[in-house]
Amino acid sequence: MRSDDVREVREISLFSSMGEKHFDDLLKMAYLQGFPAHVQLITEGDSADFLHILLDGTVELFGSSNDRETTMFIMRPVCTFNLSAVLEDEAYLMSARTLEQSRVLMVPAENVRNAMDADPAFAHAMVKELAKRYRVVIRALKEQKLRNGVERLANYLLRANEQTPEAGKIELTEDRRTLAALLGMTPEYLSRAFGKLRKYGVEVHGSEICLTNLDDLNHLAKPNPLIDSRTM
């Protein structure tokens, strides 16, 4: 790794509090690699050789079974993925692919486990990261079991609206197919779900969505902080 990169990595919160020596050991044999869009980084079932840390770009975590596939999460920097597989020294449970050009730091799993044992500050940061991820998954499972498709879309739009610069105007960053899989439905049904939201003030113009009646939309979606406060 270039020394510029090392400095950059050093500063992200996962590593900033760890000891110098342990940090150097951790990055031994680590790669900081750039990938184009639509490259598969991880295949579920493979043994967890590296902890991946997304520094730039977008990565999709997805799962497959029996010729079906579903998007589990869309990851944006800075975050780790498949940390639990590394800690447990087991197979990855999710596959990963880039959705756009991305930079990923790949740290050998062995190094991570050693650093956890050697450096309490790093262990602490990893625990925080893992606990945070855990809560994201619990929220996703609750959403999947407690809401129907239209409600999931409505709440997704309301969450996106929280993070948008201009309130009421959302720019969808993922294509329809990916969004549908993330929300747990087919692209066809997603189209219809948008249709059903029209009378709640949701206007669709390609990847730009306008919310013109937040009261009605909130009334339909009934957002719940124990499901929707997802700081990912």
Place this chain on the structure above:
Amino acid sequence: MRSDDVREVREISLFSSMGEKHFDDLLKMAYLQGFPAHVQLITEGDSADFLHILLDGTVELFGSSNDRETTMFIMRPVCTFNLSAVLEDEAYLMSARTLEQSRVLMVPAENVRNAMDADPAFAHAMVKELAKRYRVVIRALKEQKLRNGVERLANYLLRANEQTPEAGKIELTEDRRTLAALLGMTPEYLSRAFGKLRKYGVEVHGSEICLTNLDDLNHLAKPNPLIDSRTM
């Protein structure tokens, strides 16, 4: 806590490797409490004051939103629950109730966080526990998104069959309502799902289920180790 209880708790794997002093500190102000069946232990949204460790009995974790409720997990000893809320010092994301008479160790959240910082062996055990729980949830989310109701039931039966003493003969431990909620469906649909499995050799006699044609059932269920290997 009685000294008998302390000895018993000391031996469970979460605590066995930690230092004597840290163990004593951890259990300060801790309660080991027995509960009858059908008692609510935790309400989602409350702040996480205690780490709960199930020593005997059965506990159901469930989530609610908008007048709906769903069973998230059925916990059997020995295991922790709502660990992530304790580590993050945030609100519980799931409620908990006993399904049968149970004994639960309740450790003040503050003590857990202190012990994590003070005792690397304990921190290590907590990380393992958290990583294990994380993987259970990921599997549950994959199952929910990648399988329909009948397939979820079929795979549930196959998993139960793995842990039963007499192969092909399963004793269901939860009532139909709870099983249905765990599998993400209504009790009525669960009944019909059992009906659909009849021609795959699934015979229902109350809480006892016989699997008389494992080949056909496997062919329908298509179990997948990345979803079904759930050691909970």
Place this chain on the structure above:
DNA sequence: CGAGCCATTGACAGAGGTCAAGGCGTGTGG
């Protein structure tokens, strides 16, 4: 023996998936 809870069943309705067709934008090669 009756009240009440639970599981099942039937009839029906709505949610959501599948398949096929068509429109629209984009890129490419002639």
Place this chain on the structure above:
DNA sequence: CCACACGCCTTGACCTCTGTCAATGGCTCG
């Protein structure tokens, strides 16, 4: 520059999955 192909999104028709509501019957427990 245009024609065409291709991929993506949408729409319609249709069907399956799943939920709702009501009725029934078995079971437990007073």
